[in-house]
Amino acid sequence: NLARRDVPIPCNAPKELLKEKHVEFILKCGRDKQSYEYIMSEYLRMSGMYWCLAALDVMGKVDEADKEEILRIIKACQNEDGGIAAAEQHDSHILHTLCAVQVLTILNRLDIIDVDAVVNYTKGLQNEDGSFCGEKGNEIDTRFSLCALATLHFLDRLDEVNVEKAIDYVLSCYNFDGGFGTRPGSESHAGQVYCCLGVLAITGCLEKIDVYRTGEWLAERQCPSGGLCGRPEKLPDVCYSWWVLASLAMIDKLHWINRDSMIKFILACQDDEMGGFADRPGDMPDPFHTVFGLSGLSLLKFEGLEPVDPVFCMTKKAVGRFGFM
Numbered sequence: 001n002l003a004r005r006d007v008p009i010p011c012n013a014p015k016e017l018l019k020e021k022h023v024e025f026i027l028k029c030g031r032d033k034q035s036y037e038y039i040m041s042e043y044l045r046m047s048g049m050y051w052c053l054a055a056l057d058v059m060g061k062v063d064e065a066d067k068e069e070i071l072r073i074i075k076a077c078q079n080e081d082g083g084i085a086a087a088e089q090h091d092s093h094i095l096h097t098l099c100a101v102q103v104l105t106i107l108n109r110l111d112i113i114d115v116d117a118v119v120n121y122t123k124g125l126q127n128e129d130g131s132f133c134g135e136k137g138n139e140i141d142t143r144f145s146l147c148a149l150a151t152l153h154f155l156d157r158l159d160e161v162n163v164e165k166a167i168d169y170v171l172s173c174y175n176f177d178g179g180f181g182t183r184p185g186s187e188s189h190a191g192q193v194y195c196c197l198g199v200l201a202i203t204g205c206l207e208k209i210d211v212y213r214t215g216e217w218l219a220e221r222q223c224p225s226g227g228l229c230g231r232p233e234k235l236p237d238v239c240y241s242w243w244v245l246a247s248l249a250m251i252d253k254l255h256w257i258n259r260d261s262m263i264k265f266i267l268a269c270q271d272d273e274m275g276g277f278a279d280r281p282g283d284m285p286d287p288f289h290t291v292f293g294l295s296g297l298s299l300l301k302f303e304g305l306e307p308v309d310p311v312f313c314m315t316k317k318a319v320g321r322f323g324f325m
């Protein structure tokens, strides 16, 4: 049917932030190492650590994390090629390399890894046309351009790759509708818009696109429920809230979204028993949707949360660790 698919918000959905429950939910995720979820999510471990730590940081509770255990795992996950893997004995990947660098930036402990080796690994992923692979010789995706440039940004080593070509490649993925896709000519998707705007924000080139056109494409993602979806006809999902809100914040068009209905949708995605956020009201919560729900609320200036940086989905405090910011 032509009516945009949407999700009803149950009348008994949570209407306030259940902060203490979310802290408990996140701390439990890393504690029970025998649980089915923990073992099955090994391929996500490094990313999961970032999603959990970033969620604690937005809530001002980083000190509750087991820092020594986190540092031990990250040290054990740096491979010979300089990259960092999801877990021990896994292959390096730029997604997990960035997550590890983000965790170490939040903890201010970049000293525990071989930074030069990480830079060398990341450089090796750039192709002739300026694009990046996620791992050597594998698929190309604008997501990996953001991961590579964000990694080098935190290591203050952006000059080690061809930034001009990286920008040209991202601009070659800019679509007529104001969105961005995974590769030139690919369909616009909120996640790719977020990654491509992130590359342009890190390199100070946001003026190279039509921010009004892109702002319109982003604002059109809001559904009657207040939720945001990644593409037309997709159901709203709290992680899309982050991709769209962070993208709007980067181009200073956050006010183009209805703030009240957006907050109502995100709060409705909380699980009032276990804590945590699900992708939409009533589904199972997970750390991924929890960090993006909390960070989306923070961008909307919801009280009781630390201000976050829209490009990196980390607190401004953690990102501003460097003098040069």
Ligand SMILES: COc1ccc(S(=O)(=O)N2Cc3cc(-c4ccc(C=O)o4)ccc3N(Cc3cncn3C)C[C@H]2Cc2ccc(O)cc2)cc1
Pocket: 041, 044, 047, 048, 051, 095, 237, 239, 279, 286, 287, 288
């Ligand atoms: C449970 O099914 C999935 C599906 C995809 C993935 S993913 O790694 O390719 N990824 C991130 C992602 C993570 C979770 C999740 C569950 C438990 C944990 C523990 O920390 O994390 C759940 C979903 C998810 N997806 C899939 C998704 C989210 N909303 C709708 N969907 C279909 C996103 C997916 C891609 C991704 C996005 C951002 C990013 O930084 C990394 C990966 C992971 C689990």
Ligand SMILES: [Zn+2]
Pocket: 237, 238, 239, 240, 279, 289
């Ligand atoms: Zn989602």
